[in-house]
Amino acid sequence: MPLFYSDPKLEELENFEELSDSEKKSSNITQNHVSLYPSWLNEQWFETQWNQGISFFEQSSDSHHQALKKMLQIIEITLIIMREDEARELNKQYRGKNKATNILTFPYDKKDNNNTPWADIIICWDVVMQEAIEQNKSLQHHLTHLWWHGLLHAIGLDHILDEEAEFMESLEVDILKKLGITDPYRIVD
Numbered sequence: 001m002p003l004f005y006s007d008p009k010l011e012e013l014e015n016f017e018e019l020s021d022s023e024k025k026s027s028n029i030t031q032n033h034v035s036l037y038p039s040w041l042n043e044q045w046f047e048t049q050w051n052q053g054i055s056f057f058e059q060s061s062d063s064h065h066q067a068l069k070k071m072l073q074i075i076e077i078t079l080i081i082m083r084e085d086e087a088r089e090l091n092k093q094y095r096g097k098n099k100a101t102n103i104l105t106f107p108y109d110k111k112d113n114n115n116t117p118w119a120d121i122i123i124c125w126d127v128v129m130q131e132a133i134e135q136n137k138s139l140q141h142h143l144t145h146l147w148w149h150g151l152l153h154a155i156g157l158d159h160i161l162d163e164e165a166e167f168m169e170s171l172e173v174d175i176l177k178k179l180g181i182t183d184p185y186r187i188v189d
Helices: 008-013 023-026 031-036 045-056 063-074 086-096 124-133 139-156 162-178
Strands: 003-006 076-082 103-109 115-126
Touching: 003 162, 045 063, 045 139, 045 162, 063 115, 076 086, 086 103, 086 115, 086 124, 103 139, 115 124, 124 139, 139 162
Parallel strands: 003 076, 076 115
Antiparallel strands: 103 115
């Protein structure tokens, strides 16, 4: 799966610590932005989660899982990390909901002439962090769950109908179990 990772703030932050004090002051990046994102949040982290999760499909003999694996292996993903105000605007524009959501996936039919499916996955960092705190979940585990949720949407799965939701959620649970992550849909008292 080719992954194209895009986060303008993270790209600017990569060299922030190497800047002189005067360069830091003239930058539009603040120390608040630096502490906003953990050091592990980068393209390699998302690729690692994908590589570990795809092993679920590789070990499955289910023909439907094998078809999904093929789709996951060829799809091209553009991953974008956004702040709450940006995600709210997209959610309002495309889904008619005037609030930020944790993840948005925009699958496209084909890219260029090579028939490669592709999708944009947009993660709202502010919402993901808040949900992890409210749900008493590890931030990395919650983000891994949402990453796979977005990937499954990217290859055409949905959860509008009850049957679709059951299938998609059970698939997410199985993938996350393979990664050592507990069922994200289980309510903890």
